[in-house]
Amino acid sequence: xxxxxxxxxxxxxxxxxxxxxxxxxxxxxxxxxxxxxxxxxxxxxxxxxxxxxxxxxxxxxxxxxxxxxxxxxxxxxxxxxxxxxxxxxxxxxxxxxxxxxxxxxxxxxxxxxxxxxxxxxxxxxxxxxxxxxxxxxxxxxxxxxxxxxxxxxxxxxxxxxxxxxxxxxxxxxxxxxxxxxx
Numbered sequence: 001x002x003x004x005x006x007x008x009x010x011x012x013x014x015x016x017x018x019x020x021x022x023x024x025x026x027x028x029x030x031x032x033x034x035x036x037x038x039x040x041x042x043x044x045x046x047x048x049x050x051x052x053x054x055x056x057x058x059x060x061x062x063x064x065x066x067x068x069x070x071x072x073x074x075x076x077x078x079x080x081x082x083x084x085x086x087x088x089x090x091x092x093x094x095x096x097x098x099x100x101x102x103x104x105x106x107x108x109x110x111x112x113x114x115x116x117x118x119x120x121x122x123x124x125x126x127x128x129x130x131x132x133x134x135x136x137x138x139x140x141x142x143x144x145x146x147x148x149x150x151x152x153x154x155x156x157x158x159x160x161x162x163x164x165x166x167x168x169x170x171x172x173x174x175x176x177x178x179x180x181x182x
Contacts, residue, residue, distance in 0.1 A: 011047070013038060053109040055155045065151045069093070093149040102142035102159070108133050111142055111159040114175040126173055133161075140164050140172070 007029035014020050015035035024032050033041060041047060076089040102111055112130045133142070145158035158176040162169040 011041075053113055054106050055110045056113060058153075058155065062153070062155060065153075068151050069149075093151070095147065095149050098146045100144050100146070102137060102144055107142070107144060107156075108137065110156045111144065111161075111175075114156070114159045114177060115173060128161075128173070136161060136163075136172070141169065145176075 007027050008031070010027075011031045011033060012020070012023050013033045013035060014023075020032045020034065023030055072092075073086075073089050076092070077085045100107075102108055108130060112128070112133050115126070115128055115133070128136070136142070141162040141164065143160045143162060144156050145160075147154040147157045154177075158174075160171060161173040163172040
């Protein structure tokens with residue numbers, strides 16, 4: 001729950017049937033495999049991630065920074081968990097947001113990741129492919145939001161696809177990282 005990872009995206013491998021059954025009964029959504037599956041599991045394509053942005057390669061570091069944020073939040077709100085204390089805590093983070101247009105291959109890949117992975121903060125849940133995103137950008141605009149605070153980079157946390165209609169823009173898709181919303 002702290003990592004905001006859905007159980008259906010977790011794989012559990014064990015050589016003991018008892019352990020596998022315990023996980024299956026406690027967390028039926030988790031994918032459970034035997035140790036013998038290790039030999040063939042990578043061949044069936046189930047664990048293939050077709051595209052990974054540079055942003056995704058730093059995800060572990062970002063989770064570590066989130067743990068630091070959580071510890072500081074707890075420290076600042078443990079005696080009084082009021083809305084005022086939480087707002088004051090947020091102010092101490094010194095958020096900085098930068099807004100840019102998607103231009104590079106990695107920008108398009110990150111937009112693709114946000115659109116594919118984000119469910120709760122995804123306006124239309126249109127699952128565009130990477131090629132569709134690149135094609136969309138030829139005639140329209142893709143805006144990316146990068147967030148950082150005193151602990152470090154959240155990275156690109158949001159993308160908005162703006163469809164150009166005459167001299168105006170219409171929001172075609174809006175996707176924001178659930179990790180950032182936390």
